[in-house]
Structure formats: structure tokens, C-alpha cells
Amino acid sequence: GEEVAQTPKHLVRGEGQKAKLYCAPIKGHSYVFWYQQVLKNEFKFLISFQNENVFDETGMPKERFSAKCLPNSPCSLEIQATKLEDSAVYFCASSRDRLNTEAFFGQGTRLTVV
Amino acid sequence: KQEVTQIPAALSVPEGENLVLNCSFTDSAIYNLQWFRQDPGKGLTSLLLIQSSQREQTSGRLNASLDKSSGRSTLYIAASQPGDSATYLCAVAIVYGGATNKLIFGTGTLLAVQP
Numbered sequence: 001g002e003e004v005a006q007t008p009k010h011l012v013r014g015e016g017q018k019a020k021l022y023c024a025p026i027k028g029h030s031y032v033f034w035y036q037q038v039l040k041n042e043f044k045f046l047i048s049f050q051n052e053n054v055f056d057e058t059g060m061p062k063e064r065f066s067a068k069c070l071p072n073s074p075c076s077l078e079i080q081a082t083k084l085e086d087s088a089v090y091f092c093a094s095s096r097d098r099l100n101t102e103a104f105f106g107q108g109t110r111l112t113v114v
Numbered sequence: 115k116q117e118v119t120q121i122p123a124a125l126s127v128p129e130g131e132n133l134v135l136n137c138s139f140t141d142s143a144i145y146n147l148q149w150f151r152q153d154p155g156k157g158l159t160s161l162l163l164i165q166s167s168q169r170e171q172t173s174g175r176l177n178a179s180l181d182k183s184s185g186r187s188t189l190y191i192a193a194s195q196p197g198d199s200a201t202y203l204c205a206v207a208i209v210y211g212g213a214t215n216k217l218i219f220g221t222g223t224l225l226a227v228q229p
Contacts, residue, residue: 006157033216041201041222048216056216091157098215103148103205105158 002026006092006106007074013082013113021109022074023092031055031098032075034067037108038088046090049075050098082113116141116208118220126226127194135189135223137204142182145207145215149178149189151200152222158203162189194227201225 005024013019025032033048045059049069060067064082069075079086089108095101117140127133137147146165150158162171162178164187170179177190187204201224205217 031215035217035219041203041219043203043205043217043219045216045218093158093217102160102163103207103217104160105150107157 004092004094004104004106005074006090006109008109009107011109011111013111015084015113016081019079019082019086019111019113021077021090021092021111023077023094023106024074025092025094026104029094029096029104031095031101032069033093033103034077035091035093036088037091043091046077048098055098079111082111084113087111087113116144116206116218118204118206118218120202120204120220120223122223123221124224124226126228128228129194129196131194131227132190132192133194133225135191135202135204135225137187137189137220139185139187139206139218139220141208142185143208144182145209147178147180147187147204147206148217149176149187150203150205152203153200161202191225194225196227196229199225199227 007022034046036044047057048055052069064080067077091108093103093105095103121136148163149161164171164180175192180187201222203222204220
């Protein structure tokens with residue numbers, strides 16, 4: 001596709017429930033990354049992938065967050081046992097490769113934990 | 115640790131005015147700098163990408179400059195229109211340990227162009 005596609009657009013989960021978010025990067029892009037936007041303009045890096053391999057996961061709260069990018073499938077970000085503080089907009093982005101190329105962002109998934 | 119700051123935090127201008135948004139970063143070791151706009155409730159739209167070896171990039175009414183040594187970038191918007199109203203974010207692509215490339219975002223400038 002010509003744009004980064006994220007689903008669902010909105011997700012509501014009760015505290016303790018699981019949440020799974022999906023991202024289809026632009027065709028031909030080998031680098032995918034996830035960001036969490038909690039406050040209005042505060043973007044927190046979570047994880048990046050080079051194809052299906054984790055490249056940098058230094059931003060991931062490892063106890064409850066996991067992510068995958070498998071061949072021929074959308075990438076996914078999963079949160080086990082959601083907490084209120086996980087409420088945020090989660091953005092996925094892709095770029096052609098990891099150095100010196102433009103990053104394109106999806107429309108985001110708004111997760112609300114109640 | 116790389117920190118990216120944008121000034122002003124908010125700006126309101128009448129339609130037709132030229133304006134400048136500022137972005138500063140603390141570590142000059144960057145691969146590139148990218149300007150985005152974010153409309154309320156929407157994703158990020160890429161506006162301009164400046165490689166670390168470049169001084170400026172232009173797209174339509176937008177011109178972005180980069181001074182890596184002083185850690186500054188500016189986004190110039192000519193003849194502003196109400197449709198330019200959005201939050202503008204700059205982000206620098208950093209590498210550390212020779213292995214990663216992630217974007218560090220600025221704090222954003224909320225622009226309102228009054229008709």
C-alpha cells in the first residue's frame with residue numbers, strides 16, 4: 001500500500017484486558033517503528049523493526065508489551081493486562097530503510113483503558 | 115541525551131502572514147531532521163526531510179533550514195492560510211552505538227491562522 005495502515009482506529013478496553021493493535025507498513029519499507037503519544041505532543045519511542053527482526057526495543061515496557069512483524073502479515077503491538085496509564089494514541093511508522101529516509105506515519109490507534 | 119525544543123509553543127497569525135517556527139536540538143550528531151504536521155485527532159503528515167548534509171529543503175510554500183552545528187532548524191511558511199492551522203512537530207533521527215535510528219520529537223508548535 002501507499003500509506004501506513006493502522007487498525008483499529010479506536011479501541012476501548014477494561015483495565016486488565018488485552019489490547020492488540022495492527023500496522024501495515026508501506027510496501028517496500030523495511031523499517032517499522034511504534035510510538036506512544038500520551039500527552040498532546042509527547043511522543044515516546046517504543047520499538048523498531050528491520051523487516052521481521054527487532055532492531056531497538058529500548059522503549060518497550062517489557063512486562064506487558066510485546067510486538068511482532070512477521071512476513072506477509074501486519075505488524076502488531078500487544079498489551080497484556082492493560083492499565084489506565086496505557087491510554088494513549090499509538091502510532092506506527094515505516095521508512096524505506098533505517099538510515100536517512102523519510103518516515104511515514106499511520107493515523108494512529110486511540111486506546112482508552114477504562 | 116538528545117533533547118528537542120520548539121519555540122513558540124503556540125502561535126496565532128492573520129491569514130497571509132509569513133511565519134517562522136523554530137526547532138532546536140542539543141546533540142548535533144543527527145542523521146536527518148523531519149518536519150511534520152498533526153491535525154487534531156489525526157496522524158502525522160510528513161512535510162519536509164532535511165538530511166544532515168543539507169542546509170535547506172523547499173516544498174511549495176514551505177522552506178525548512180538546518181544548521182547542524184548550532185543545533186537549529188526553522189520552518190518558514192509563506193503566505194499562511196487557515197488550512198495551515200495544525201500542530202507542527204520537528205523530529206531528529208539519531209544514532210547511538212552505531213546501531214539505531216530513532217526519531218526524537220520536539221514539543222510542537224500549535225499554529226492558528228485566522229481568516
